[in-house]
Every structure is written in structure tokens, then in C-alpha cells.
Amino acid sequence: xxxxxxxxxxxxxxxxxxxxxxxxxxxxxxxxxxxxxxxxxxxxxxxxxxxxxxxxxxxxxxxxxxxxxxxxxxxxxxxxxxxxxxxxxxxxxxxxxxxxxxxxxxxxxxxxxxx
Amino acid sequence: xxxxxxxxxxxxxxxxxxxxxxxxxxxxxxxxxxxxxxxxxxxxxxxxxxxxxxxxxxxxxxxxxxxxxxxxxxxxxxxxxxxxxxxxxxxxxxxxxxxxxxxxxxxxxxxxxx
Numbered sequence: 001x002x003x004x005x006x007x008x009x010x011x012x013x014x015x016x017x018x019x020x021x022x023x024x025x026x027x028x029x030x031x032x033x034x035x036x037x038x039x040x041x042x043x044x045x046x047x048x049x050x051x052x053x054x055x056x057x058x059x060x061x062x063x064x065x066x067x068x069x070x071x072x073x074x075x076x077x078x079x080x081x082x083x084x085x086x087x088x089x090x091x092x093x094x095x096x097x098x099x100x101x102x103x104x105x106x107x108x109x110x111x112x113x114x115x
Numbered sequence: 116x117x118x119x120x121x122x123x124x125x126x127x128x129x130x131x132x133x134x135x136x137x138x139x140x141x142x143x144x145x146x147x148x149x150x151x152x153x154x155x156x157x158x159x160x161x162x163x164x165x166x167x168x169x170x171x172x173x174x175x176x177x178x179x180x181x182x183x184x185x186x187x188x189x190x191x192x193x194x195x196x197x198x199x200x201x202x203x204x205x206x207x208x209x210x211x212x213x214x215x216x217x218x219x220x221x222x223x224x225x226x227x228x229x
Contacts, residue, residue, distance in 0.1 A: 004158075033217065042121075042205060043159075043219040050215055058216065090158055103149065104217065106158035 002027045004107035006091050012113045013081055021076045021110050023091030031094045032074035033058070033104065034066065036087040043090065049074055081114040088112075117142045119208050121220035128196045128227055136191040136223045138206030147209040148189040149217075150180055154202045162204075165189060176200070196227045 004025045013019055025032065033048035035058075045058030049068040063085055065077040074093075078085060088111050092104040119140045128134045140146065147166050151159040163174025170182045180191045189206060206220040 031215070033215075035219075040124075040221055042119075042221040043207075045217060045219075048215045048217075056215055059218075092159075103161040103164060104159075106151075106160070108158045 002105070004091055004093055004105050006089075006107040006110050008110060009108065010111050012115065014115050015082055016080050019078050019081060019112075021078075021089060021091075021112070023074045023076065023107060024072050025074075025093040025105070026072065027093065027095070027105065028071065029093035029095050029105075030071065031104075032068065033092045034064070034074070034076050035090045035092065036060065036085075037090060037109075038087050046076070046089075081112075083114045086112060086114045117208070117210060117218055119206055119218050119220040121204075121206055121223045123223050124221075125224045125226060128225070130198050130227055130229050131195050134193050134196045134200070134225065134227070136204050136206075136225060137188070138190060138220055139186070139188045140206075140208045140218075141187065142208050142210050142218070144211045145184075146211055148180075148182060149207040149209070150174065150178070150189075150191050151205045151207060152202050153205065153222075159205065162191070196225075198227050198229055201225055201227045 007022045030051045034046040035043040037043045044060045046064050047066040049055045091107040094104045149164045150162040153159050163172050165172045165182045173179045178193050204223050208218045
């Protein structure tokens with residue numbers, strides 16, 4: 001089954017404790033992206049990757065890191081989480097290369113709480 | 116700044132009636148436009164997209180959207196609402212100048228009552 005998976009689905013942590021949220025897709029998609037969803041703000045893009053070893057900042061990259069060493073994986077790293085990073089996080093992927101018309105497939109979401 | 120606005124936090128409609136969920140955007144050029152739906156405790160699902168051509172785009176589950184360039188709008192519509200359409204709807208825009216970015220609106224909760 002074609003899908004985007006995220007782990008963990010739920011995470012409660014404390015301020016300053018490094019964490020990684022994994023994202024994996026099995027569709028051989030080139031493009032992957034991370035978003036956070038907050039009430040009243042919709043989804044905001046954190047980082048995206050057009051291909052392996054190519055990443056770029058979205059609208060809210062502060063406090064986050066990403067890497068794209070393999071096509072299928074795009075982990076989101078919070079080196080020193082803070083309470084304002086409490087949010088619902090979504091990973092997405094698409095076949096997009098240069099046409100920009102591809103739709104994105106979203107993972108199920110990771111609910112992160114930083115105390 | 117580039118932005119997408121969904122002016123209604125919630126839209127209420129009776130089952131069987133037509134529905135409209137509004138979206139306007141402020142992006143230079145001719146962007147690509149999308150609608151996504153989110154059911155409770157689920158990720159987003161693609162509904163439809165406008166790239167070019169006919170201003171009326173048909174999508175999944177009987178939804179359609181009308182692109183209006185002069186009003187920079189991309190309203191989502193359905194002729195006859197179902198209770199199962201109740202969900203959170205997001206409009207999104209991909210600027211042509213940056214193919215990697217996707218800008219979302221704030222979301223509109225659609226409530227369809229029997």
C-alpha cells in the first residue's frame with residue numbers, strides 16, 4: 001500500500017531534550033515536506049526537500065533541522081525543543097519534480113507536546 | 116507577503132443543500148491551487164487542484180472548485196452536501212516562482228446537519 005508513515009504518532013517530552021520524528025514514504029517520491037498544524041493558523045511549512053541531499057526552509061524553520069540522506073526518509077529533528085513547538089506535525093510527499101502540479105500525500109500526523 | 120485566506124472559520128449547511136467554502140489568495144503570478152480535506156484524527160487528503168484551463172475544476176467526492184483570476188479566489192463547492200462531508204477543509208497555493216513551497220489557509224470547518 002502506498003503510504004507516508006510517521007513515528008511516533010504521539011510524543012510528550014520536556015524542554016531541551018532532543019527528539020527526532022521519522023517520516024518514510026514507499027512511493028519513490030522525490031519531494032518531501034514537513035508542516036506543523038496549529039489552531040487558527042492552518043498548516044505552515046517547516047522544511048521541504050526537492051530530492052536527496054537537497055533541503056530548503058519553509059515559512060517556520062526556526063528550531064528545526066532536517067536531513068535527506070535517502071529518497072524514502074525525511075526525519076524532522078528538534079535539537080532543543082521548547083513549549084512553543086507543541087503542535088501537530090505532518091509529513092508529506094509527492095512525485096513533484098519541476099512541474100509543480102503534483103499533489104501531496106500526507107502522513108497520519110505526530111502530536112508533540114513539549115512540557 | 117504571499118498568503119491564503121479562508122474567511123470563514125466554520126460553515127454550517129443542511130444536508131442536501133449546496134455548500135461553498137471560500138478561499139482567496141495573494142500570490143504573484145499564476146499559482147497552482149489546491150483543496151485538501153482533513154477528517155478527525157487523520158492526515159490531509161487531496162480533493163482537487165487547478166493548474167490551468169477551465170475555471171471549473173471537478174474533484175473527489177462530488178466536490179468542485181471555481182477559479183476566478185480577477186478576484187483571486189478559488190471557492191470550493193458541492194451541489195448537495197452530505198453529513199459525511201463534515202470535516203476541516205484547507206485551501207493551498209503553490210507559487211509558480213517557488214515550486215517547493217505550499218502555502219495553506221487557516222482552514223474552514225464544514226458542519227453538515229441532517
